[in-house]
Amino acid sequence: MRVTESQLQSLALRSLSDNRVRLLDAQEAAMTGRRVDTPSDDPTASARARLLGALQTESEGYLSNVEYGELRLQQAEIALSEGTSILVRVKELAMAMANETMNAEQRAGTATEIDELRRSMIDLAGTKQGDEFVFANVNSTSTPVDPNGNFTYDVDTFFDSRQVEIGPSARGEISASGAHAFAQRTANPNSVDVFQVLTDLSAALNANDPAAVRAEIDNIDQAHGQVVAERSKVGIRLNRLSIARDSAVQARDLYVQLESDLVDADASEAFTKLTLADTALQASITVASRLQGTTLLNAL
Amino acid sequence: MTVGLVSLLQTGKSSLLSHQSGISTASQNLANVNTEGFSKRDALFQADGRYNGLSNVDVRRRRAMFVGVNILAQESRKAGAEAKMTALASLDRVYADGDGSLGDRLDKFFDTIRTLETSPTDGDLRTNMVAQAQALVDKIKATATEIETQRIQSDQTLEDAVARVNAITSNIASLNEQISKIKGAGDDAYEAMDRRDNLVRELSTFVDITTFEGDDAQVTVLFNGAQPLVENHVSAQLEATLDPNYGNLRRIDLVHDSGVRHDITQEMEGGTIGGIIELRDETLPTLLDQLDNFAFDLATNFNAAHATGFGLDGVSGRDFFQAPTGVAGAASSLSLVADLDNNTDWIAASTSAVEAIGGNDNLAVLLDLEDQALAGANTRTFREEIANAMSSVGRLVQANNVVATESASELQQLNAIRDSATGVSIDEEMLDLTRYQRGYQAGAKIIETTEMMYDVILSL
Numbered sequence: 001m002r003v004t005e006s007q008l009q010s011l012a013l014r015s016l017s018d019n020r021v022r023l024l025d026a027q028e029a030a031m032t033g034r035r036v037d038t039p040s041d042d043p044t045a046s047a048r049a050r051l052l053g054a055l056q057t058e059s060e061g062y063l064s065n066v067e068y069g070e071l072r073l074q075q076a077e078i079a080l081s082e083g084t085s086i087l088v089r090v091k092e093l094a095m096a097m098a099n100e101t102m103n104a105e106q107r108a109g110t111a112t113e114i115d116e117l118r119r120s121m122i123d124l125a126g127t128k129q130g131d132e133f134v135f136a137n138v139n140s141t142s143t144p145v146d147p148n149g150n151f152t153y154d155v156d157t158f159f160d161s162r163q164v165e166i167g168p169s170a171r172g173e174i175s176a177s178g179a180h181a182f183a184q185r186t187a188n189p190n191s192v193d194v195f196q197v198l199t200d201l202s203a204a205l206n207a208n209d210p211a212a213v214r215a216e217i218d219n220i221d222q223a224h225g226q227v228v229a230e231r232s233k234v235g236i237r238l239n240r241l242s243i244a245r246d247s248a249v250q251a252r253d254l255y256v257q258l259e260s261d262l263v264d265a266d267a268s269e270a271f272t273k274l275t276l277a278d279t280a281l282q283a284s285i286t287v288a289s290r291l292q293g294t295t296l297l298n299a300l
Numbered sequence: 301m302t303v304g305l306v307s308l309l310q311t312g313k314s315s316l317l318s319h320q321s322g323i324s325t326a327s328q329n330l331a332n333v334n335t336e337g338f339s340k341r342d343a344l345f346q347a348d349g350r351y352n353g354l355s356n357v358d359v360r361r362r363r364a365m366f367v368g369v370n371i372l373a374q375e376s377r378k379a380g381a382e383a384k385m386t387a388l389a390s391l392d393r394v395y396a397d398g399d400g401s402l403g404d405r406l407d408k409f410f411d412t413i414r415t416l417e418t419s420p421t422d423g424d425l426r427t428n429m430v431a432q433a434q435a436l437v438d439k440i441k442a443t444a445t446e447i448e449t450q451r452i453q454s455d456q457t458l459e460d461a462v463a464r465v466n467a468i469t470s471n472i473a474s475l476n477e478q479i480s481k482i483k484g485a486g487d488d489a490y491e492a493m494d495r496r497d498n499l500v501r502e503l504s505t506f507v508d509i510t511t512f513e514g515d516d517a518q519v520t521v522l523f524n525g526a527q528p529l530v531e532n533h534v535s536a537q538l539e540a541t542l543d544p545n546y547g548n549l550r551r552i553d554l555v556h557d558s559g560v561r562h563d564i565t566q567e568m569e570g571g572t573i574g575g576i577i578e579l580r581d582e583t584l585p586t587l588l589d590q591l592d593n594f595a596f597d598l599a600t601n602f603n604a605a606h607a608t609g610f611g612l613d614g615v616s617g618r619d620f621f622q623a624p625t626g627v628a629g630a631a632s633s634l635s636l637v638a639d640l641d642n643n644t645d646w647i648a649a650s651t652s653a654v655e656a657i658g659g660n661d662n663l664a665v666l667l668d669l670e671d672q673a674l675a676g677a678n679t680r681t682f683r684e685e686i687a688n689a690m691s692s693v694g695r696l697v698q699a700n701n702v703v704a705t706e707s708a709s710e711l712q713q714l715n716a717i718r719d720s721a722t723g724v725s726i727d728e729e730m731l732d733l734t735r736y737q738r739g740y741q742a743g744a745k746i747i748e749t750t751e752m753m754y755d756v757i758l759s760l
Contacts, residue, residue, distance in 0.1 A: 004340075004723030005333050007716050014712055038396040039694025040388075040701065046396075047691035050403045054683045057407035061414040068418045132419055139658035141421050162660060164417040165667055174418060296730040 012288035019284045023277040029265040030274045036263040045262040052259040058168070059252035065164045066245045069174030073238045076134045076176035079127040080231035083181070083194075086117050086124075087224040090198065094220055097205055097213050104208040111205035118198035122149050125182055125195075135178030137161065144178040149195030155183035161237075166244040173237045181230035194223040305757070307351050308750040314353030315743030318345055321356040322736035330729045337498040339363065339722040341490065343736075361490040364721040368497075371714045372504040372511065373570075378707035379505035380575030381700050383457075387450040387579055388697045391587070394446050395693040402443060403686040405436040410670045413663055416649065420660040421612065426644035430636065433620070437634050440595050444631035447588045454576045455549040461506055461572050462540045462552065468503045469521065469535035472496055476518050477533040483517060493517065503529075508570030524567050527554060538564075549580060583696060587689070588631070594675055594685050596630035599623065601674045602666065609648025609662030616653070618646050 029035055039046040096102070097110050125135050125145040132140035137158040146152055159179035166172040179185060184193040197219040204212035325343040332338040340362045348355040397403055412429040419425055475496040482489035496519060500511055503521065509529065510522045521530040529536050534557045543551035552568060555561040566581075568574040599621035606620040619637050624630040640646060650659025675685035 002720045002723070002725055002728070004719045004725045006723045007719045009334075010712065010715060010719075038392040038697075039690045040392045040697035041694070043691040043694030043698060046694055047687040050397050050687040050690055051683060053397060054403060054407045057404075057411055058414075061411040064415060065418055130419070131422070136658065138655045139421075140419070141657060157654070162418075162658075163664075164660070165414050165664065169671075171664065296727040300730060300734065 008291050012284070012291050015284045016281070016288060019277065019281040023274075023281050026270065026274040026277040030270040033265055033267070033270070034263055035265040035270075042262075049259045049262045052255045052262070056252055056255045056259070059248045059255060062166050062248040063245060063252070065174070066166050066172075066241045066248060069164065069166070069172060069241050070238060070245075072129045072132075072134055072174050073176065073234050073241065075127055075129045077231060077234045077238070079124040079134065080176065080181060080227055080234060083121060083124050083227045084224065084231065086121055087194075087220060087227060090114060090117055090201065091217065091220045091224065094201060094213055094217050098210050098217065100210055102210070107205040107208050107213075111202045114198055114202045114205065118149065118195060118202065121182075121198065122147060122195060125178055135176055135181065137175075137177055137179055140175070145182065145195065149199065151179075151183055155179040156186050159185065159187075166241060167247055170244065172240050172244055174241070176230055176234050176237075180233070181227050190222060191226060192219050192222045194226065197223050303352070305750055305753055308753075309747060310351035311353040312743050312746030312750060314348055314351055314355060315746060316740060318354040318356040319736045319740040319743060321359075323733060323740065325359055326729045326732040326736060329724045330726065330733070333724045333726060333729075335494075337494050337501070338724065339490075339494060339497075340724050343732075359488065359490075361488070361493065362722040364718045367714050367718045367721070369510075371711065371718065372501065372509060374707045374711040374714060375501060375504040376508040376570035376574070377703060378711060379572045380570045380578070381704035381707060383454070383572040383575035384579045384583070384700050385704065387454050387584070388693075388700055390450060391447065391693050392697045394443055395690050397690065400439070402439050403683060403690070405432070405439045406682055406686060408432050409436045410667065413666050416647070417660045417663045417667070420649040420663060421658055423644060426647050427641070429647060430641050430644055433636055434641070437621075437636060440591065440631050440634050444588060444591055444595075447584050447591070448632070451549070451580050451584045455580050458540050458550045458552070458573060458576055461576070462538045465503065465506045465573070466535075466537045468499050468506075469529050469537070472499050472503070472519065472521060472530045473533050473535035475499070476530070480516050480518060480533075489517070504571065506571045506573050507568060508574060523554070524564070524569070527564070527567075529554075546581075552577075587693065589627075590676075590685075590689055590692070591631040592627050592629065593677075594631070594682070594689070595634045596624050596627045597675045597685075598682055599630065599634060601669055601672075605662070605665050605669055606648050608651070609665065610650045610653050610656045610659070611648050612645035612657055614653045614656040615646075616648065618648060620647070 028037070036042045036045050036049065093110050093114065097107050122145055126143045127134045133143055134140075136142065136144045137153065137155075137160060139153065139158075140162070142152055144152060155178075159177055161173040161175040161177045163171040163173050182194040184191045184196070197216060201213065201216045201220070204216055322343040322345070325341050329340050342360045342362065343356060344358045344360060346355055346357045347353075395402070409429075409432045412425070412432045416422070416425045416429050475492050479489040479492045479496070482492065500509075500519065500521065503509055507523055507529075510525060511519055512522075513519050518532050519530065520528060520532070523529045527536070536557060537555045539553045539555050539561070540550040541553065542548055545551070546565065550565075551563055552565045552573070553561045554564045565577060568577045600623070603619040603621055603623060607617050610616045611618060620640070622633075622635045622637055624633065637646075649663045650656050651661040651665070652659065655661070670683070671681055673680055673684075675682050676688065680688060
């Protein structure tokens, strides 16, 4: 085979430019730490990385919903816990005042305390988180209970608590139900209107009627039971959110890891490639400079 | 046998002249060592019976016929792939994932719906959802615009390409004419042939051509295997005209010398022109169509779910996106319903009028759209459709790069084979030069010896 000058030239040119391209790619991977930058770097990997990115965003979304829900439920739990304490105190007072030995003045004094506790209870029902009322069942922009202790909405219609997405096809409740905790509902014949119970108790005390006071004790127990039941539901909801948080965090971390495996360059591999590409280019340069030097011209 | 002294002088002279011509040929080769497309000349010698001397019968130009055909085909392939490269690289970046990418915008849009579920009455969250929807719309439109821009820009380059093709074909035709005249006068037309070979090679970077050399060293250039671009001294011309049938892009006509013209746009394959037409009429429209379908499916399905819900004002039946008029152009004309940004109450979060304030059940319905196979003719979710588009673009770019690299390396090998046959080797020419120089010295010696013999005779 004849070897001609243009063959040598184009061989040198091609090996130099090929090695330059390889070096550039290796430098890019080493500098950016990414193996897949545009879809053409690896079409399948970039499509899969896209889906994993979407799942990450989704997991982040679940997490933020969970965090919001936890805040809200914790507010509700605090309120319900205080509500429980109030009702315990109310029961103590009622038991004491049911005693025949108490006089009218003492009962009237206690009635004032009961009225005060009732106002506290109404305040608790109006607990807010941000701009929203925690115990409102749908319309969280207006207070569920007015200052007189009347519900502002139909408790037989609106009693579900608000649900949001907290996982893949998983919805979790993020609010407490004022209707369940404080109201008398047709669906539950044993339920009592907590504020009404307190009003009735106060009336019985003011009327100095120990029998009527005694009669309210069952209702107070029922009210206490209602609030405690809603509190334990809140606990269950918080528990559910906590599980959802764990799975969302785990899922997110897994997706981040998987995406990184797909698109990120392995550091040691990237630097090995860089060194190889650099060495190859050096070799091309050395060979090219020699190619140009040796002809018969030098000898003649 | 007796040989006269005069004859000896003639022998010496023939050797001098022949070797001089050999030195001239080797010098020409050496001088053109770096000339693109130069084919090495060989000086052919023959013993001359008349004076027992030497004659330089011919100077031959080396050729590598079969390699030449393949080189033209690979040049076409390579130029076709390279013509598409810029547009494809730009789309590769547009479709690349990252903050603000199409997929990222879609995710964030759905994420704002997810967040709005927690507080459906919150004005900030509603505004945020509209803002993210607008960002998604903007990105879809920008992507459609980019595809369209690449179509128009690549189409514009056709004008220059066609002009260059016409210049080349008329040059080849006139070189054909020159060659026939030079040969008619009995001379060799190697320089003109080298030039013509270079032009044919350049022409193959614009369109896929086949050539053959007929009688009288005339080259015929055929386009698409049958249509003559150059025949003897006549060349056909290409013409690019803006045509509404091609979406106001350029139609390519082949105009024969006789004035007969016909549309060859769809017959263009290979080379810069073929590459651009494929990009403009097939590759980019396919991508745009996919994006249009995506935008159409997103807008119509989202609207359908949104319309069943109720806004904060208790009104139902409202669209969220401006209802697209059809699939074609759905991406570039996508928008939110007018004034939605000032009326975020319109976002239909609830499924009933009584729960209009505070209800969030319809947001769950909207969120469900994210996981339903509503795109790609109901085969993929919206996010899968975007991932699918990304991998299509990636594969297009990759396949095109492979063609470019493969054809370049194929071309490299073919060039090596051709150069090996027709290229100039300095070593070889230096040896020839030395050889001819020695031959020339030997010829001179013959004359010197003959002169000495004359002197001997004359001094008798």
